[in-house]
Amino acid sequence: MAVIETHDLVKAFGKLRALDGLDLSVEGGQVFGFIGPNGAGKTTTIRTLLGVYKATSGTAEVFGKNAWTDAVSIHEQVAYVPGDVNLWPTMSGGEVIDFFLRLRDGSGAAYAAAQKRREELLKNFELDPTKKCRSYSKGNRQKVALVAALASDVDLYIFDEPTSGLDPLMEKVFQNYVAEIKAAGKTIFLSSHILSEVERLCDNVGIIRKGKLVEHGTLDELRSRWEVKGEALPSLEEVFMKQYGDEIHSDEGDEENEMHKSIFAQYMPKKKAGDR
Numbered sequence: 001m002a003v004i005e006t007h008d009l010v011k012a013f014g015k016l017r018a019l020d021g022l023d024l025s026v027e028g029g030q031v032f033g034f035i036g037p038n039g040a041g042k043t044t045t046i047r048t049l050l051g052v053y054k055a056t057s058g059t060a061e062v063f064g065k066n067a068w069t070d071a072v073s074i075h076e077q078v079a080y081v082p083g084d085v086n087l088w089p090t091m092s093g094g095e096v097i098d099f100f101l102r103l104r105d106g107s108g109a110a111y112a113a114a115q116k117r118r119e120e121l122l123k124n125f126e127l128d129p130t131k132k133c134r135s136y137s138k139g140n141r142q143k144v145a146l147v148a149a150l151a152s153d154v155d156l157y158i159f160d161e162p163t164s165g166l167d168p169l170m171e172k173v174f175q176n177y178v179a180e181i182k183a184a185g186k187t188i189f190l191s192s193h194i195l196s197e198v199e200r201l202c203d204n205v206g207i208i209r210k211g212k213l214v215e216h217g218t219l220d221e222l223r224s225r226w227e228v229k230g231e232a233l234p235s236l237e238e239v240f241m242k243q244y245g246d247e248i249h250s251d252e253g254d255e256e257n258e259m260h261k262s263i264f265a266q267y268m269p270k271k272k273a274g275d276r
């Protein structure tokens, strides 16, 4: 069953269509990588799925429920980590994590289990929970949100660039947890700019461009779709560049841009007339 499903989803901010007919389907039990350049509509998609934004038109469903009207019941089974984590400055990290866990699980058995996971997560992410949130660095604020999300036992985890502030060691810790969650049969929706991370973790990948899904499939499907005969299969980064190479502009005489242009030129698809 699809855990996330959108059809012809449009989210407009005034004249700007941040989502412009997005068709997305994420099956249960998989890690889905959602990639695209700045401003493509990744965060808008996530916020619409979370019921923060109301769709302008089209449908957005999570667990078969309407993302806007059924947001409260959907949230019981969703943990979310935003890209820019803002926390209450005068609370400690531990208090914030506790607050979120209590909101979700009250004080019953599920809360006790979450508390246990919380201790392990704090240790593995090397996070001091006693510090006031205002004193945390960006990476540490992100860890607070990650610990709160990963300590929760839910069916769907939504991460919006969760590792952008983490060092490589912590990125690895995060990746291990994603593998663990997946092994437990949960679904993970991961928006990321770190393509090597997506390559390592994701079963399926969607590429969004100007509010539309332009590529969708398993990593191997994407790579073989852009294969050039006689050459090695392209990496996800190369597939991504092929999608966006034509968006790179160059100023005359700008050496760096010229260099980029020539690099991108190699990746441009060798299309036949009528293709795509």
Ligand SMILES: Nc1ncnc2c1ncn2[C@@H]1O[C@H](COP(=O)(O)OP(=O)(O)OP(=O)(O)O)[C@@H](O)[C@H]1O
Binding pocket: 013, 016, 018, 036, 037, 038, 039, 040, 041, 042, 043, 044, 045, 083
């Ligand atoms: N609340 C808002 N009001 C007006 N415009 C918005 C709002 N949120 C997003 N946008 C616009 O919608 C488009 C998509 O933005 P979005 O944040 O979804 O992109 P993104 O793919 O998450 O980018 P990034 O990789 O930089 O995080 C952008 O043009 C952005 O300026």
Ligand SMILES: [Mg+2]
Binding pocket: 042, 043, 044, 083, 160
């Ligand atoms: Mg974003």
